[in-house]
Amino acid sequence: xxxxxxxxxxxxxxxxxxxxxxxxxxxxxxxxxxxxxxxxxxxxxxxxxxxxxxxxxxxxxxxxxxxxxxxxxxxxxxxxxxxxxxxxxxxxxxxxxxxxxxxxxxxxxxxxxxxxxxxxxxxxxxxxxxxxxxxxxxxxxxxxxxxxxxxxxxxxxxxxxxxxxxxxxxxxxxxxxxxxxxxxxxxxxxxxxxxxxxxxxxxxxxxxxxxxxxxxxxxxxxxxxxxxxxxxxxxxxxxxxxxxxxxxxxxxxxxxxxxxxxxxxxxxxxxxxxxxxxxxxxxxxxxxxxxxxxxxxxxxxxxxxxxxxxxxxxxxxxxxxxxxxxxxxxxxxxxxxxxxxxxxxxxxxxxxxxxxxxxxxxxxxxxxxxxxxxxxxxxxxxxxxxxxxxxxxxxxxxxxxxxxxxxxxxxxxxxxxxxxxxxxxxxxxxxxxxxxx
Amino acid sequence: xxxxxxxxxxxxxxxxxxxxxxxxxxxxxxxxxxxxxxxxxxxxxxxxxxxxxxxxxxxxxxxxxxxxxxxxxxxxxxxxxxxxxxxxxxxxxxxxxxxxxxxxx
Numbered sequence: 105x106x107x108x109x110x111x112x113x114x115x116x117x118x119x120x121x122x123x124x125x126x127x128x129x130x131x132x133x134x135x136x137x138x139x140x141x142x143x144x145x146x147x148x149x150x151x152x153x154x155x156x157x158x159x160x161x162x163x164x165x166x167x168x169x170x171x172x173x174x175x176x177x178x179x180x181x182x183x184x185x186x187x188x189x190x191x192x193x194x195x196x197x198x199x200x201x202x203x204x205x206x207x208x209x210x211x212x213x214x215x216x217x218x219x220x221x222x223x224x225x226x227x228x229x230x231x232x233x234x235x236x237x238x239x240x241x242x243x244x245x246x247x248x249x250x251x252x253x254x255x256x257x258x259x260x261x262x263x264x265x266x267x268x269x270x271x272x273x274x275x276x277x278x279x280x281x282x283x284x285x286x287x288x289x290x291x292x293x294x295x296x297x298x299x300x301x302x303x304x305x306x307x308x309x310x311x312x313x314x315x316x317x318x319x320x321x322x323x324x325x326x327x328x329x330x331x332x333x334x335x336x337x338x339x340x341x342x343x344x345x346x347x348x349x350x351x352x353x354x355x356x357x358x359x360x361x362x363x364x365x366x367x368x369x370x371x372x373x374x375x376x377x378x379x380x381x382x383x384x385x386x387x388x389x390x391x392x393x394x395x396x397x398x399x400x401x402x403x404x405x406x407x408x409x410x411x412x413x414x415x416x417x418x419x420x421x422x423x424x425x426x427x428x429x430x431x432x433x434x435x436x437x438x439x440x441x442x443x444x445x446x447x448x449x450x451x452x453x454x455x456x457x458x459x460x461x462x463x464x465x466x467x468x469x470x471x472x473x474x475x476x477x478x479x480x481x482x483x484x485x486x487x488x489x490x491x492x493x494x495x496x497x498x499x500x501x502x503x504x505x506x507x508x509x510x511x512x513x514x515x516x517x518x519x520x521x522x523x524x525x526x527x528x529x530x531x532x533x534x535x536x537x538x539x540x541x
Numbered sequence: 542x543x544x545x546x547x548x549x550x551x552x553x554x555x556x557x558x559x560x561x562x563x564x565x566x567x568x569x570x571x572x573x574x575x576x577x578x579x580x581x582x583x584x585x586x587x588x589x590x591x592x593x594x595x596x597x598x599x600x601x602x603x604x605x606x607x608x609x610x611x612x613x614x615x616x617x618x619x620x621x622x623x624x625x626x627x628x629x630x631x632x633x634x635x636x637x638x639x640x641x642x643x644x645x646x
Contacts, residue, residue, distance in 0.1 A: 134566055134585050137610060141567035144605070156582040169586035173593055 109139050112159050119163030123170060125316065131166050173245040204290040212282040218276035229262040232425075234262070239422045246419045254422040259331025262424065264325050289382035298363040347377075351522070352433040354399040365390045365441070369409035370448045376400065376415050377455030378436050379474070384462045385439025395434035399424075413438075421460025428454045429473045440465060457536070460529070463491045468530045475500070475536040478529065491527040493540065495519040500537040505541060551579060551587055553625035559597060559614040561620055566610065588612060596621050 113136060122130045129177060142152050236258025243250045266367070335341050346353050365371070366388055373380055376398065385391055392413060399421035405412040413436070417424045430457075441447075442464070450468040451458050457474040460467055469476050478493070495502045495518065502519040503512040519540070531538050554573055558564065564572075575641050591597050596618035601608040614622070 130589065131585060134588075134610070135582075137565070137608075138567050138570070140607060141565065141609070145567070148608060155580075157580050162582045164586070165583060165586050169590055482565070 106143075108153055109149055112137075112153060112156075116159035116163055119160050120166065120232030123167065127166075127170055127521070148149045148216065194292050201290065204286060208283055208286045208290065210304065211279050211286065215276045215279035215283060221272035222269045222276065225265045225272060229265035229269065232265065233258050233262040236422075243422060244419045249338045250340060250422065253335050256331045256333070256335030256338060257341060259337055260328055263328025263331055265325055267321065270321050270324070274317075277339070286451060307412060315428075318526055340422070342420070344423075347427050347430050347432055348433050353397050356434055357396045357398075359394045359396050359402075360391065361394075361404060362389045362391045363404070363406060363411055364388065365444060365446070367409060368411050369446050371411050371438075371440075371446050372448075373413045373438060373451045374415060375413075375433050375436055375453045375456050376417060376424075377430060377453065377474075378415055378429055378434050379456040379459065380451050380453050381435055381437045381459045382449075382461060382465070383437065383439050384442045384464065384469065387441050388442075388444075389441060391439045393437040393439070394434075395436070397432055401533065431456045431474055432520075439455050463529060464527070466491075466527045469532070471533045471536050473535045474533070476531045476533055476538045476541070478531060479541065480541045490521075491529045493519065493521045493531070494527050495531040495538045495540065497533040497536065497538050498537045500533050502538045502540070504540045505532065512539070547577070548587075550624075551577065551584075552591065553622065553629065554592075555587060555591060556596060556614060556618055556622040556625065559612055563611045563613045569612065573646060580645070584641065591618070 113132060116221045117128070117136060120131060139149075139152070140374055143149065157165075183295070240254035240258070243254065263336055298492075343353060345351075368390070369389065378395070378397070390411065392404065396402060399418060401416050401418045403412075403414045403416070405414070415436070417428070421427055438451075440462075444465070448468070450461075450463050450470070452470045453474050455473045455474055456471070458469045458471055458476045460469060460476070460478045463478065463480050469478075476495075478495075480490070480493070495515075497517050499518070502515040502517060504515055504519070505512045519538075551573070554577065555569065558569060558572055566584070566588070569588075570581050573579065573584065574581055588597070592599060592612075595615060597612050597614050599610050599612055601610050603609070
């Protein structure tokens with residue numbers, strides 16, 4: 105093709121930048137075809153070009169035509185300018201300027217808020233995806249389902265945020281445009297002549313992203329859906345849902361162990377978020393009845409005079425430090441022989457609750473978010489030992505529950521009762537409640 | 542000629558030419574510039590507007606190894622053309638009146 109024609113088309117393309125991609129292509133196709141047809145029919149390139157307007161002028165005409173058309177076909181804009189027109193009929197003079205300014209202020213404010221929503225959502229998506237991938241990478245390779253599930257969850261959640269960002273952006277666009285129209289109307293009312301081509305719908309670039317944006321949203325939708333499918337297939341979301349709602353997880357293995365404690369002087373129990381229940385049991389032996397969830401490991405150490413039970417994560421459950429703040433409804437039942445008297449019994453759980461069914465043992469119980477329940481024998485039971493109780497919680501409440509009515513009375517954050525019996529039970533919770541029956 | 546008037550007439554001309562058969566951009570331009578004093582390059586925005594207004598539609602056929610876009614008038618385009626014809630008939634009476642008066646006076 106002739107260099108001059110190529111130059112003409114390049115200049116035209118440059119001057120059509122900012123127009124919607126399909127509008128631009130349509131126009132360029134037309135002129136390219138036009139030249140082909142003209143040359144084919146024997147026209148001279150130089151002469152042909154001299155008959156045409158300069159490409160800058162052609163581009164301006166195309167832009168003007170497109171902007172008028174957009175202003176006429178955009179229903180939102182059309183009804184909006186109708187509203188503005190009728191508003192102008194009602195309000196005249198300075199009042200109308202005030203009303204216009206208020207309208208402009210409102211539309212701009214909402215538009216900017218929506219735009220902020222776009223930015224925040226996009227930022228959230230940018231943070232969540234890498235965070236969830238790094239969390240997934242911490243899962244041992246022997247649990248590929250968990251890794252895929254976590255990445256799936258990350259993709260789904262960040263995908264939803266990207267979609268939210270798109271939504272906010274799409275909502276903010278017509279408001280920005282409406283604001284621009286209002287400013288234009290206000291200025292024109294003020295008597296300043298504004299050329300037609302700079303009129304409503306001046307912000308033609310708004311339409312520019314329409315088509316690619318649609319494709320982008322579709323792609324994100326597909327990716328999000330794929331992430332969701334992978335996540336659901338892994339079963340991880342269900343598991344997390346169950347735990348976060350303190351429901352009993354599936355895949356529980358019950359493990360029973362008995363240990364001789366005739367020489368034990370110290371018993372220590374720690375669980376991440378399995379509930380602990382302490383009760384009186386058979387003679388001479390301590391028994392553990394542990395409902396083990398598949399993402400937890402346990403370890404029982406007997407060392408001289410001490411028995412230590414420790415529960416820990418096997419790395420399979422992502423976000424464990426967060427998840428373990430919730431009780432998992434599985435239970436570790438510790439049965440101690442009646443009358444056994446080690447120097448120290450300590451029960452500790454981060455997220456689980458601790459239920460002490462017997463007040464016969466000197467216990468130190470400690471939780472972070474879980475609650476602690478202690479059954480105290482009624483005053484009226486003859487011969488029962490009344491332990492000294494020290495209960496303290498930083499952010500929870502200490503309640504005393506009436507056995508007969510079940511009504512709870514609050515005792516603030518601390519409760520102490522002296523005892524003649526010599527046994528002291530210490531209960532301490534950072535955020536959970538402490539309930540004394 | 543007044544630009545506004547020219548614009549209306551240009552629309553009418555395009556629809557009139559297309560009413561007698563489909564044609565492509567270059568040929569259409571030649572026919573119109575042969576009759577009206579408009580720039581050869583000014584037809585594209587007009588065609589694009591008429592297309593989006595639904596008065597005409599396009600289709601492409603292959604011509605010598607490339608695509609050539611043809612324009613075809615639609616039913617509503619024909620309706621619009623008829624309106625133009627009525628308006629122009631009225632205009633003609635006014636023109637006759639004005640120019641005739643001039644000649645007689």
